[in-house]
Amino acid sequence: MKPTKEMGVTLTDLTPYTMYDIRISCIPIVSGEVKGFWSETFMTTARTLEDVPSAVPVVQPSFFSCIAPECSEIQIYWQPIKEEDNRCDMMRYKVEPVSPKSAHSRPVFAAEDSVSARLPLNTNATVQISVVPFNEKTNEFPLMEPSMLVLPPKSQWPRAPVHLEALSDGKESKSVTLTWSYPDDFRNKPFNGDFTVVWCKKNIDGICQKELNWVGAVVNTTLQLKVSNGSTVDDYIYGIAADGYYGGVRSSSGIVWADCVHFTNRTISEKLDVISIVEEIDQGIMKIAWRRYKCKEFRGQVIQYIITYCAERNCKDTTQSLNVSKDERNYTIRGLAPAKYRLWVGAVSDAGRGPSRQIEFMIYKKQNFLGQNENESVAAAVGIALGILVVIALTIIVPYCLW
Structure with a gap:
């Protein structure tokens, strides 16, 4: 900034809810002329006021998983916005079915560090679900298009991959290999699509938290992943979704999660x-x-x-x-x-x-x-034989008595 003789100044074009370092120093002016040297710098910090979030989360077509029979309920996932984009102390996500509207179409609110929410699903219709962040204090939403997950009727979804396994050398390893298979019906009808591999850090309940990572357009049935520094493979959960075209509509099976990471060279001690x-x-x-x-x-x-x-x-x-x-x-x-x-x-x-x-x-x-016990089985067989004889006897005797 240019020097000023004023005792105050207004800073403009700053980013909302951002911490700034402000440095101030002065120099003597005698008879309109600058004399001497600049003083030591005085420094202070200040945060600009809150504003609505400046970004929306990333939602891919495969970012959901079925958590109820017939997929009547789903878990929807998203990649959260960056910290510098939330612009507030208390931010939440609003997750809401916007089409078709029904009596059950109520919004669900998720905390700032959440990457998923649970919703009921009408599997017989094309459903649009919006995900948008908002400022807890102002209750205002960003002036931008929300992220949208569009799910066609379940009859148009591809079958989910099967036999997913996550395999690693040990708990401290940073490398994990995922393998999976095509469903049986893909052998008769070739799969016209690819796969999305998803992994995220898990909480104590084994649910995604804080971050969501993915690789799309995977055409093989195996993939090796490396986790970030400071983490191990057992800190994450891993999933796979099939993405393909059915009835002219590109859709996804949703994510199937591996139950856990399995490790090589382990001896079995428990009976099946x-x-x-x-x-x-x-x-x-x-x-x-x-x-x-x-x-x-x-x-x-x-x-x-x-x-x-x-x-x-x-x-x-x-x-x-x-x-x-x-x-x-x-x-x-x-x-x-x-x-x-x-x-x-x-x-x-x-x-x-x-x-x-x-x-x-x-x-x-x-x-x-x-x-x-063989004797018990023989006794059961004898019992059935006697039962048959009784039925035959009654069939003969009862009509005779009635006559």
């Missing part, structure tokens, strides 16, 4: 939860189902499952082993002869095979029964 299901229609068929490990049970990489079974009377001499894909959760064994069987199911990691869960079951000539 396994159940056996008798197929009642076809004789000699047994279906085995199991639940995959939860993250709190095992954080290693399961590479396959192994099923081993034998007829109890021949277990010492003859056993059958089956290798099952890591993506499967059940397996059906066919062609079993009538006998009592023992069966073991176990998971295999890249560090070796874990402990197996044992179950026993019976295959009968005419009827299949579950049970650990």
